[in-house]
Amino acid sequence: MDSFKGQAKDRYAFWETQPVAQFTEGSEPAEDGPIDKPKTVQDVRQEPYSLPDSFEWCVCDLTDDAVAHEVYELLSNNYVEDDDAMFRFNYSAAFLKWCLLCPGHKLEWLVGVRVKTSRKLVGFISAVPASIRVNAGRVPMVEINFLCVHKKLRSKRLAPVLIKEITRRVNRTDIWQAAYTAGVLLPKPVATCRYYHRSLNPRKLIDVGFSRLAPRMTMARTIKLYKLPDIPVTPGLREARPEDAPKIAELLNSQLGRYKLTQHFNAEEVAHWFQNIDNVINALVVEDPDSPGSLTDVVSFYTLPSSILGHPQHTELKAAYLYYTASTATPLKQLVNDAMAVAAARGYDVFNALDLMQNESFLKELKFGMGDGQLHYYLYNWRLGGGHSLQPGDVGLVLM
Ligand SMILES: CC(C)(COP(=O)(O)OP(=O)(O)OC[C@H]1O[C@@H](n2cnc3c(N)ncnc32)[C@H](O)[C@@H]1OP(=O)(O)O)[C@@H](O)C(=O)NCCC(=O)NCCS
Missing domain, CATH: 3.40.630.170 (Aminopeptidase)
Structure with a gap:
């Protein structure tokens, strides 16, 4: 898309493999609709994606104050900063509970990554359900938020694993679409x-x-x-x-x-x-x-x-x-x-x-x-x- 020329990367090794609109697409169908061919819950893999050896998946049960505090700590030290590193978002634990324990929430959609030996929480991603209307049609979706990888573990391709794993868990419940926002430019913004x-x-x-x-x-x-x-x-x-x-x-x-x-x-x-x-x-x-x-x-x-x-x-x-x-x-x-x-x-x-x-x-x-x-x-x-x-x-x- 012309308006993103010069801003988009040449390659998106992960996002190019995902069912999202791409920068390079030519003629798209005139109608709104899913990008992937329809699947059923039975088509979705049952086992979690593999993490590097020293890490394991966990469910972050935010109803437990100690766990809510761990997620708070991970985000308050490692979440989004401005370009000059002067400010970093500091979502409170109470906010995370309000935001993520909403009607229809599922604890297995509050996905954490821990270091096996120390149990330290080093990664997180969340989904909550939402009925999203795009143009004329209402689509049951999830809203994905709070993707975070500890600063010491950046650039090791953990984020794509977190994204694939939350997608798998959501797909297992027969939901196939998601809405999310980011400051970074990825293929391809709808707005x-x-x-x-x-x-x-x-x-x-x-x-x-x-x-x-x-x-x-x-x-x-x-x-x-x-x-x-x-x-x-x-x-x-x-x-x-x-x-x-x-x-x-x-x-x-x-x-x-x-x-x-x-x-x-x-x-x-x-x-x-x-x-x-x-x-x-x-x-x-x-x-x-x-x-x-x-x-x-x-x-x-x-x-x-x-x-x-x-x-x-x-x-x-x-x-x-x-x-x-x-x-x-x-x-x-x-x-x-x-x-x-x-x-x-x-x-x-x-x-x-x-x-x-x-x-x-x-x-x-x-x-x-x-x-x-x-x-x-x-x-x-x-x-x-x-x-x-x-x-x-x-x-x-x-x-x-
Ligand atoms: C965002 C974050 C988890 C990415 O992890 P990382 O270690 O930097 O990157 P990884 O090596 O694991 O993965 C890189 C891939 O993730 C993608 N990615 C980076 N940020 C992303 C985001 N916010 N949303 C979705 N994908 C993102 C990259 O584009 C890249 O994919 P590509 O090869 O297709 O371009 C990490 O930088 C982080 O925690 N940042 C601070 C918090 C933050 O910005 N969270 C996102 C808020 S929207």
């Missing part, structure tokens, strides 16, 4: 989005090198520029409650109907994904003050701090990430501004959002700045008709 960042605590962000003081700006003026209201302005804005789930599902699904790649949520899933857990997930709804019980809008954000590497004072950047929104009565811009006011009051340093869904409509006015990283969206064993890719505004899917 490419960009992160935007909104300063909540500009002094700290500048101190730690996350952002810079703009030319001709003083710190005092910068702080004033990013000041948010102490409390939200939307009448009826409140935290979502478990009993709101059916109404939130209705609101969300009808709004997500606008997009070409999105997730369909049932009420049970909504009750899980749109709850309020301090420092994990915040979900707010607007209950129409003139019509008690009627919900008109939803806004949510999740918490993903980053460790600040090698700073003398600061150790953690507290970041909120905009999750799903649905607005029918409150302007989206106002909803997001309220969510940011809540985040600022709770001590978050920065509020991040992708340019997907209708987010373009508020990013500039709400003083978001463009980040430098891209986030590519991928589908495994699913091709978009004609090999077309989607625009950020076509994407209504947020993966953690």
Whole structure:
């Protein structure tokens, strides 16, 4: 694809062997559909893939706090860093539990690799089920996340084994498609989005090198520029409650109907994904003050701090990430501004959002700045008709 010329590698020794859209493809079928010929569960190998001799597979049972802490430790020391190695994602153990012990989760899809002798956890990959809609059709998929190999074991081709093993375990349950995101360019994105960042605590962000003081700006003026209201302005804005789930599902699904790649949520899933857990997930709804019980809008954000590497004072950047929104009565811009006011009051340093869904409509006015990283969206064993890719505004899917 032309837009990736010069960015894609010449060879993808592993990904070229996988049922994913390739950069080099010529004429693809006009219809969306699977890339592999249909298979049955009986066609899937029963034995796990082989690991190098000194390693073994394990199931990471995150309901066990000690195991959750091991996964946390692996990721907090070895997961994604920015290009300059200044920050590293620091997903909390509570977040990992929320994210990976969702409705329909299977413990055997929380795949770990341990060193046989020491039992040390050195690799991880996860899958959770999701009903994904691509264009007109709903496809049962998994979302793959948290692929991680210990820094000391990099470039030994362990990642392809982890990917093949999770694929095998998912295929064994008669699921054949997956959605995943990555900052790295692989064959071949269905969409490419960009992160935007909104300063909540500009002094700290500048101190730690996350952002810079703009030319001709003083710190005092910068702080004033990013000041948010102490409390939200939307009448009826409140935290979502478990009993709101059916109404939130209705609101969300009808709004997500606008997009070409999105997730369909049932009420049970909504009750899980749109709850309020301090420092994990915040979900707010607007209950129409003139019509008690009627919900008109939803806004949510999740918490993903980053460790600040090698700073003398600061150790953690507290970041909120905009999750799903649905607005029918409150302007989206106002909803997001309220969510940011809540985040600022709770001590978050920065509020991040992708340019997907209708987010373009508020990013500039709400003083978001463009980040430098891209986030590519991928589908495994699913091709978009004609090999077309989607625009950020076509994407209504947020993966953690
Ligand atoms: C991503 C990670 C597991 C890859 O492991 P590695 O030791 O660097 O690479 P390996 O030798 O095991 O495997 C290389 C293959 O994995 C692919 N790969 C690298 N990163 C990948 C990713 N994020 N998703 C899928 N495949 C990836 C490479 O493209 C390569 O395949 P290719 O030959 O077809 O190009 C490892 O670098 C890591 O833990 N990084 C930090 C966390 C991270 O970035 N996780 C992914 C978040 S999306």
